[in-house]
Amino acid sequence: MEKTYNFKEIEIKWAEYWINDKTFSAKPDKDKIPFTIIIPPPNITGHLHMGHALDNVLQDIIIRFKKIQGYNTLWLPGTDHGGIATQSVVEKFLKKEGKTRYDLGRKKFLEEIWQWKSLTESAILNQLKKLGCGLDWDRTAFTMDKNRSKAVEKSFVYLFNKGLIYRGKRLINWCARCSTALSDIEVEYDNEKSNLWYVKYSLKNSEEYIVVATTRPETIFGDTGVAVNPNDKRYTKFIGKTIILPLINREIKIVADRTVDKSFGTGAVKITPAHNVIDNDIAKRNQLDIVEIIDIKGTMINVPLEYCGLSVEVARKKIVKELDTMGLLVKTQDHVHSIAKCYRCYTKIEFLMSEQWFLNITKMSKKAIDVVNNNVISFYPESWKKSYILWLKNLKDWCISRQIWWGHRIPIYYCIDKNKNKKNCKPIASLSKPKECSYCKGKNFVRDEDVLDTWFSSALWPISVFNWGQNDNNEDLKYFYPTSVLVTGHDILYLWVARMIQFGLEFMKNIPFANVFIHGIVRDKQGKKMSKSLGNIVDPIMIINQYGADALRFTIAQNAAPGKDIQISNDSFLSARNFVNKIWNASRFVILNSENIGKFDINIKPSELADSWILAELTNTVLKVKTRYESYNIDAAAREIYDFFWTKYCNWYIEFSKIRISSTDLDAKKQVLSILIYILKFILQLISPIMPFISEEIWSILNKNTDDTKIISKSTLFEIKNNNIESINKMKIIQDIIIAIRTLRSEMNISPSVKIEAFFNILRNSKETTVIENENYIKQLAKINTIQFCKNMRKSKDYVTTVIGNFEIFLPLNKSIDIEKEKTKLTKKVALSKKEIEIAILKLNNKNFIKNAKYTEIKKIKINLDEAKLKVKKINEALKFLK
RNA sequence: GGGUAGUUAGCUCAGCGGAAGAGUACUCGCUCCACAUGCGAGUGAUCGCAGGUUCAAAUCCUGCACUACCCACCA
DSSP states (O other), rough: OOSOOHHHHHHHHHHHHHTTTTOOOOOOTTOOOOEEOOOOOOOOTTOOHHHHHHHHHHHHHHHHHHHHHHHHEEOOOEEEEEEEHHHHHHHHHHHHHHHOOHHHHHHHHHHHHHHHHHHHHHHHHHHHHTTTTOOOOGEEETTHHHHHHHHHHHHHHHHTTTTEEEEEEEEEEEEEETTTOOOGEEEEEEEEEEEEEEEEEEEETTOEEEEEEEGGGGGGGOOOEEOOOOTTTGGGGGGGGGEEEEOOOOOEEEOTTTTTTTTTTSEEEEEEETSSSHHHHHHHHHHHHOOBBTTSSSSSOOOOOTTTTOOOOHHHHHHHHHHHTTEEEEEEEEEEEEEEEEEETOBBBBEEEEEEEEEHHHHHHHHHHHHHHSSSSSEEEHHHHHHHHHHHHTTEEOOOSSSSSOBBOOEEEOOOOTTTGGOOOOOOOOOOEEESSSSTTTOOOEOOOOOOHHHHHHHHHHHHHTTTTOOOOOHHHHHHHHHEEEEEEEEGGIIIIIIIHHHHHHHHHHHHHHEEEOOOEETTTOOOOOOTTTTOOOOOHHHHHHOOOOOOOOHHHHOOOOOOOOOOOOGHHHHHHHHHHHHHHHHHHHHHHTTTSSOOOOOOOOOOOOHHHHHHHHHHHHHHHHHHHHHHHHHHHHHHHHHHIIIIIIIIIIHHHHHHHHHHHHHHHHHHHHHHHHHHHHHHHHHHHTHHHHHHHHHHTTTSSSOOOOGGGGGOOOOOOOOOOHHHHHHHHHHOOOOOHHHHHHHHHOOOOEEEEEEEEEOOOOOOHHHEEEEEEEHHHHHHEEEESSSOOOOTTTTEEEETOOOTEEEOOOOOHHHHHHHHHHHHHHHHHHHHHHHHHHHHOOOOHHHHHHHHHHHHHHHHHHHHHHHHHHHHHHHHHHH
């Protein structure tokens, strides 16, 4: 075995093996319980970032754990066409060549994106392979491939025929850069500094006027009313009166609406129903007209000639200036308010009236709320339940049409037969071009130009990946659906998770997954979200090249507390890298020592305290780790294994084992090695979901002459019954003594490599058989050559002492000590012990404590009190001696 | 405005009713035959603040402060 672990070669070797061997391919098998995860398909916009690494490593950990537990696991890979996101990325590339998508035309542009898709998709899948992801590659899906498209079309037609999908002219969110409508959750809000302009609106045939406060003076042309609160005494007399709108002199009414806030601005609101959601509602309640003045390019329309065609920003400046000149601008005030922006390109959103397709998804909400409320679907952590339910309760209809080219074209056909009675022809939803219009018998149709929101196909993902839409009763769907757990970040809980639940219940009459494991967002060292513009990206592939995939995976696992954001910087991976190295070297120690000593028993026989102790500790660890994995506390599982392996196995047990390994007693040597191997195998199995590469490599070396050469192919029950608690207590005494001697040696600058003698004054009339029987452990780990047990060892200037448990330990000094330093140290120790005594006595004298506290608690305090008293006595003696 | 998390050693985070933990950083000492990507020892925390419940609170409850995120509103 190499002295250092060559992760580069070995990781490539196993990644290829898993793929070629089809280790992770899955078929329905009625004799086995399925465990299914479908990947949250990454957008084909580019490469994977650390957030993807987090999401996928967690899924792989769960899949691998379930696989070695014996489940029939399936982790299904795929990518998402990414609608607007992908289209804008490709448009950006075109822009560099000075072209737009219109220069290419729809067909050519789509060809361009398909080409882009094939490149990025394979890059993404390669990255997943590098991470070690145990995906069933033969099932790789794409949200816009043939089978997935069928699912989309079928579901659309179904929902349309059910009357849940309808077309309507409504106020929608419009991104002028992407030139498409957006759903409400695709809009983000940012606070921005702006102004609040106070404008005089004069009453008709009167000297009186009302002042309105507005952040959007350019929408004056679209005003069709002014609203005041019905209880606002300042304005009650104006309700019902007419106002002459400045600049265009249109007559508009003053109406009363209880939603108007009396305290904001002047308490009078100009109403622009065509470009503001709230205004639109007020207009509906008060039967106000709708006047559209901004078009989809973000320019002014239906306005006086000098404003026509101006952009919103230019028009605003011009209008403010004009109002000022006319003396209608009363005041301009600084004002911070939130601005709606496109979640893909951060362009300001324009609210405007537009004919779009909507899905009445609110009807599906009740069931989606129930399944989560009743824990048919469980959330980890549970706290997200509340947000999820609240969101569904306030859900509005979903605008599903997009005016982009990249996506699923809406399967709606319009009859264009002009000779017949066109007026009665209704749009037809169909899987293919209809043959005949059922209204006019016309035979000519055109398909709707729009595409669907990318999240529509995402919502179908859990069923479309099993080819729902073609054969709804296929074996895969029956066997693998509902899936077991969905692993995702909380940022797409509404955008995606909620909708999959709604669609799953609608189309399958069953939940899409039983559990939702929600992890956090990856952040940088300063806690900021990683983004290209901030330049704080940590590239997972760079980390893999530098430290290895196992190190990356362990770091992720260690930090992945459910629901919590994790901070990662380039040096967060060092500790994990060191851990990989530690596993390698400890294994190397075990393997090298078991070579050339012939065959030995695989059945383990604990023959010493150390053996039963480490087996008891192993039992505890296995139980804990299993529970942690099963409840998605991956971070805790990782820490549990780390601590057991490094501290207990390496630092203690291997050191103890060296006594037998270096002895001439071959049987003893074989016996201890069999335990070392037995435990090492357990550790490898436990850690293999997190660090599959190194564990697979070492496993294959350990098992090279057996049938068990692949850890991932072995199902493991994780059941052991070596829980000798007494051995843990006994070992604690030995360890405490070893630590006490090491500390004393270190404090006294006794050379660590020199073996010395020690005297153990037994302070009580107890037998201390544990210590006497196991003195060789103390000798080995504390570098002692002889231990003399005695009763009346006295202080002398040739020795230093320390008190631990029932012993006062004396170590010979090779030089004189710094008396003052020693005095301060001992005085400090006495003070500490005295305080302990004080607290213990206080507790024991407390009748309520004695009455209520657990027996073990009281016993513990009594023992501590005794030990502290003894310590004080002995240290005081030592102090006296120093004087 | 409503909601959800969080506030523990310089930093990153565990612990969530019975004597403050890990990694990292720092200090000291070690090349002794698995590992210096290491070994041993040590310094370092009134567990955000204020109340309350309890024999006992970092841990449970209430309030407050600050931080982050989500939802709504911002005329």
